[in-house]
Amino acid sequence: MDSTSLRERQKERRRARIYGVAIELFKRGGFQATTATDIARASNVSRGTFFNYYPYKEAVLLDYGSEVMDRLRDHAEARLQEGAAPLAVLYEVWDRLADHNTSERDLFPPLAYEVLNPNPERARTAYQALPLSKVIEMILRPLHQAGQLRTDLSLQRISNLIADTYLMVALRWAAYGTDRPLKEEMRLALNLLLDGAVAREGTPS
Structure with missing residues (x-):
């Protein structure tokens, strides 16, 4: 139970980090110019991980x-x-x-x-x-x-x-x-x- 809760908290934190980084990049460089790869790189996750949390930009x-x-x-x-x-x-x-x-x-x-x-x-x-x-x-x-x-x-x-x-x-x-x-x-x-x-x-x- 504890390990499941820990994994869920880690997932929530990772999603929050990806979200925060993405919005910052959108505001700074524009939505169209920002790619999923840009977001993943700035969030220190793989492109595949980004799409695990967000199926499209x-x-x-x-x-x-x-x-x-x-x-x-x-x-x-x-x-x-x-x-x-x-x-x-x-x-x-x-x-x-x-x-x-x-x-x-x-x-x-x-x-x-x-x-x-x-x-x-x-x-x-x-x-x-x-x-x-x-x-x-x-x-x-x-x-x-x-x-x-x-x-x-x-x-x-x-x-x-x-x-x-x-x-x-x-x-x-x-x-x-x-x-x-x-x-x-x-x-x-x-x-x-x-x-x-x-x-x-x-x-x-």
Whole structure:
């Protein structure tokens, strides 16, 4: 039992080291320019060992994106428990995500492309690792329970549409750029979506 636990701890430490080195290399040299061999060499492991932990390079980004989602969910849960209005919390999460994607602009496109991967298994893995729609669903649930959302669409459908819009608008911004900062682009998109999804007077500024 002890030897098994020790091996598991060693594996966790090795995975954490590979992950940390990979993200640092991505940020320093760019995702596309960084190879699995680069990551393995810098992590002091073999290329085969790297693929034992991450079957493809983009899988490292899924861990990275999952951490971001966890922080957003924690923030949303804390704010809702404090009694903050759900729509205010949604805008806070929206802004935080936009700020993060702006600061890590090079990492967002390959991460987003994984959700759109033509390989269904990889796309499913990415979707599960990046549950933005689940965070949005949690935030909007009080409004749904209070009858303040449209009744012809399920809460899940509304949340999925909002999350999908974030993905596509942010991906377009990262790939091509616009005259507006990403946060402004995302607020415009969210305002438009909520006008059609929520029965309310006014929109948070």
